[in-house]
Structures are given as C-alpha cells and as structure tokens.
Amino acid sequence: MVIAMFDDAELRQRAWDVAATVVDPEIPVLSIADLGVLREVAVRDGQIEVAITPTYSGCPAMNMITLEIELALEREGFRNSKVRTVLSPAWTTDWMSEDGRNKLREYGIAPPQPAGSRRALFGVEQVKCPQCGSSDTEVLSEFGSTSCKALWRCKSCREPFDYFKCH
Amino acid sequence: MAVASIEISETPLVLYTLRRADDALILGHRLSEWCGHAPILEEDMALTNMALDLLGQARELYSYAGAVEGNGNDEDRLAYLRDVRQYRNLLLVEQLNGDFARTMVRQFFYSTFADLYWRAMMKSGDATLAAIAAKSEKETAYHLRHSSEWMVRLGDGTAESHARTQTAIDDLWAFTGEMFEVDPGERALIEAGTAVDPATLRPQWLKIISDVVAEATLTLPKGDWMQQGGRSGRHSEHLGHLLSELQSMQRTFPGVTW
Numbered sequence: 001m002v003i004a005m006f007d008d009a010e011l012r013q014r015a016w017d018v019a020a021t022v023v024d025p026e027i028p029v030l031s032i033a034d035l036g037v038l039r040e041v042a043v044r045d046g047q048i049e050v051a052i053t054p055t056y057s058g059c060p061a062m063n064m065i066t067l068e069i070e071l072a073l074e075r076e077g078f079r080n081s082k083v084r085t086v087l088s089p090a091w092t093t094d095w096m097s098e099d100g101r102n103k104l105r106e107y108g109i110a111p112p113q114p115a116g117s118r119r120a121l122f123g124v125e126q127v128k129c130p131q132c133g134s135s136d137t138e139v140l141s142e143f144g145s146t147s148c149k150a151l152w153r154c155k156s157c158r159e160p161f162d163y164f165k166c167h
Numbered sequence: 168m169a170v171a172s173i174e175i176s177e178t179p180l181v182l183y184t185l186r187r188a189d190d191a192l193i194l195g196h197r198l199s200e201w202c203g204h205a206p207i208l209e210e211d212m213a214l215t216n217m218a219l220d221l222l223g224q225a226r227e228l229y230s231y232a233g234a235v236e237g238n239g240n241d242e243d244r245l246a247y248l249r250d251v252r253q254y255r256n257l258l259l260v261e262q263l264n265g266d267f268a269r270t271m272v273r274q275f276f277y278s279t280f281a282d283l284y285w286r287a288m289m290k291s292g293d294a295t296l297a298a299i300a301a302k303s304e305k306e307t308a309y310h311l312r313h314s315s316e317w318m319v320r321l322g323d324g325t326a327e328s329h330a331r332t333q334t335a336i337d338d339l340w341a342f343t344g345e346m347f348e349v350d351p352g353e354r355a356l357i358e359a360g361t362a363v364d365p366a367t368l369r370p371q372w373l374k375i376i377s378d379v380v381a382e383a384t385l386t387l388p389k390g391d392w393m394q395q396g397g398r399s400g401r402h403s404e405h406l407g408h409l410l411s412e413l414q415s416m417q418r419t420f421p422g423v424t425w
Binding site: 054056057058059060087088089090091092140141142143144145147151165167 | 227
C-alpha cells in the first residue's frame with residue numbers, strides 16, 4: 001500500500017487534503033473546509049479519523065457528507081477511515097473562509113454577516129445583493145430553501161436571492 | 168402485530184434530558200403538520216425549517232439520554248417506542264395547531280422560553296448538554312425573531328387577525344406556567360450545576376412577552392391559574408393522537424429502516 005511510505009504527519013496532511021475536497025451537497029461551490037465543517041483529521045494506529053461539525057442540528061446533509069468523506073478517502077487508499085461528529089465548539093458562519101465567501105457571492109448567494117447580528121429581535125441586517133452589489137435590499141423570508149439560508153430581494157435589480165444566514 | 172413500549176430507567180438526568188427532547192420533537196412534529204398547508208409559500212418553508220431544527224435538537228438530546236441511560240436505547244427507540252404517559256413534554260407544545268395565529272402564539276411563547284433556556288444551559292457543567300445548548304440557541308434566536316414579527320403583524324393587523332391572535336393568547340396562557348416548574352430530581356440537578364433553574368428566567372421571559380404583546384396592541388390575560396401535568400406524563404387528549412401518527416411505522420413494522 002502506498003500510504004505505508006509516509007509518516008503520521010504526512011498521512012494526516014494527505015488525508016486532510018482529500019477530505020477537504022468534499023463539497024456541501026446543497027451548495028456545491030463550497031468545500032467542507034471552506035465552510036468550517038471539517039474540524040480535525042487525526043491518525044490513530046495508521047487509520048484516519050475525521051471530525052466534522054454540523055451547521056444546523058437538523059442538517060440533512062451531514063449523513064451524505066460523512067459518506068462522501070469515507071468514499072474520498074477510500075479512493076485515495078485510506079482504508080476503514082472513521083468520521084465522527086463533534087458538537088463543541090458550535091459551528092459559526094464566522095469560520096467560513098474568505099475564499100468561501102467569495103465563491104458564495106460568485107455563485108449568487110450573499111455571504112453571511114458577522115454572527116452578532118442574529119440577536120436583534122426585529123431584523124436590522126444589511127445585506128448586499130450578490131448580483132448587482134446594491135445595498136437596497138429587503139428580506140422576504142427568514143427561512144429559505146435550506147436551513148442555512150434566508151430569502152431576500154434586491155430592490156435595485158429586482159432579483160430575488162439567497163442569503164447565507166449568520167449563525 | 169404492534170410492538171410493545173420500552174421501559175426506561177428514569178434517573179434524574181435521563182428524565183431531564185428526555186423532557187427537553189420531547190418538547191423539541193412534539194413541537195417539531197406539530198410544525199411539520201403545516202407542510203403544504205401554510206398560508207403562503209414562504210411560511211410553508213419557514214415552519215418546516217423550524218420543524219427541522221427542532222427535530223435535530225431532539226435527535227441530539229435523545230441520543231444523549233440513551234447514552235446516559237446505558238440500556239441500548241437509541242434516539243429512534245426513545246422517540247418511537249415510548250407510550251403517551253412516558254412522554255414528558257410541556258402541554259403547550261402538544262396543543263393543536265388551530266389557525267395560523269394560534270400556531271404563532273404557541274411558537275412565540277415556547278421560543279422566548281427556549282431561547283433563554285438554551286443560553287443558560289450553555290453554562291451547564293455537563294459538557295454534552297452545554298454543547299447541545301450552544302447549537303440550539305443559535306437556531307432558536309431565529310425562531311423567536313420569526314414569531315415575534317408575526318405577533319406584531321397579526322396583532323396590529325386587521326380586526327380579524329387581531330381577534331384571532333388575542334383568542335389564541337387567552338387560550339394558551341394557562342399552559343405557560345409549566346415551563347417554570349421543577350421537581351425534586353431536577354432541583355438536585357440544578358444544585359449540581361447540570362440543569363438550568365427556569366425560575367431565574369421567568370422575569371426576562373415575561374418582559375419579552377409583555378413588550379412584544381404590547382407592541383402588537385394585544386393584552387395578556389389577568390388570570391394566573393396554570394395547567395400542569397405534561398412534565399409528569401399527564402397529557403391532554405391531543406398527544407396520544409399525535410403519537411399514533413408519529414409512531415405508526417415503527418409500531419407496525421418493528422425495527423424497519425430506510
């Protein structure tokens with residue numbers, strides 16, 4: 001087996017790089033590394049253990065992400081890898097990489113605001129339209145096509161758009 | 168042949184965790200009943216999104232209750248194989264959806280409480296409960312914002328929406344006292360730093376409720392008689408009917424999986 005030639009640190013890095021290629025099935029432009037869902041990759045007795053954290057408690061993508069990680073690792077020669085879910089510290093959109101935010105915007109989804117803003121009881125968020133860049137926007141619904149998104153509308157270009165909620 | 172209910176070793180921590188899990192599951196189930204029936208498409212998505220959050224919270228809590236109990240009961244067995252008297256949720260969350268105003272008032276009362284409760288539970292000495300709370304409070308903040316906005320929209324809306332919302336407040340108010348109830352087992356967990364003392368949350372809860380209700384041009388009932396029973400397994404007639412639907416598949420085909 002190829003991987004026998006590497007020490008643990010190299011194995012860990014290679015496994016991280018493989019796991020980091022897995023994308024969110026609902027937002028396929030973002031990898032689980034961009035999202036901050038991929039938390040840790042460890043090597044235990046020559047086997048890979050990956051820790052991921054859910055975005056939302058009920059996120060239905062977690063099972064699929066787990067399976068995709070196991071398959072990606074298997075394809076690269078890592079046998080019997082384990083994926084476990086960790087809850088703490090709780091995932092926050094502040095972990096999303098700058099690269100991830102740019103990819104989201106280009107995909108047509110407004111990236112999340114800093115997480116403090118969800119505490120306002122009556123909405124005061126200012127979200128820029130990912131299509132035309134205008135700040136003249138309004139919320140249509142706090143809940144969108146997936147748990148992590150809200151539905152907004154741009155009053156300048158009149159296009160509706162998804163907003164990745166801060167969390 | 169229907170499968171029998173399971174017996175649970177109800178230590179104080181198991182019971183405490185099950186109570187929180189049952190609240191989330193039953194309210195989540197009620198909200199899911201709106202799927203395809205909400206007044207507008209955006210609300211259909213909002214209600215089912217919230218149902219999904221609550222279901223996720225319930226899953227984490229049931230898994231933990233099962234692990235603490237240590238008898239091999241997983242989240243599915245705890246949800247599908249306990250009978251109505253073994254459910255310990257608040258009477259509030261099992262009440263019928265009624266019209267949209269009633270669903271929103273129920274959600275507003277519960278979300279205001281849950282938001283304060285999860286934030287307090289983040290300081291629990293029990294690491295798993297603290298972690299579940301840290302996830303849940305983020306979701307609940309949105310549920311609270313959503314239902315608060317609807318309270319104002321409905322109360323300060325038309326004569327019809329105002330009247331329906333006021334009726335819902337009057338009918339559901341007697342179910343809010345139970346949220347602040349504590350039994351001796353839970354009292355010991357509070358003193359150990361594991362559980363949250365709900366009495367400490369009551370002033371803040373009442374302030375948020377009063378402020379939003381006033382903004383909505385509505386009023387809170389004067390009466391302070393409160394209904395009890397859910398936390399000890401004495402439920403309204405509605406829960407049994409809800410469970411017969413929720414559990415029918417596992418009761419009819421024991422252990423069936425996707």
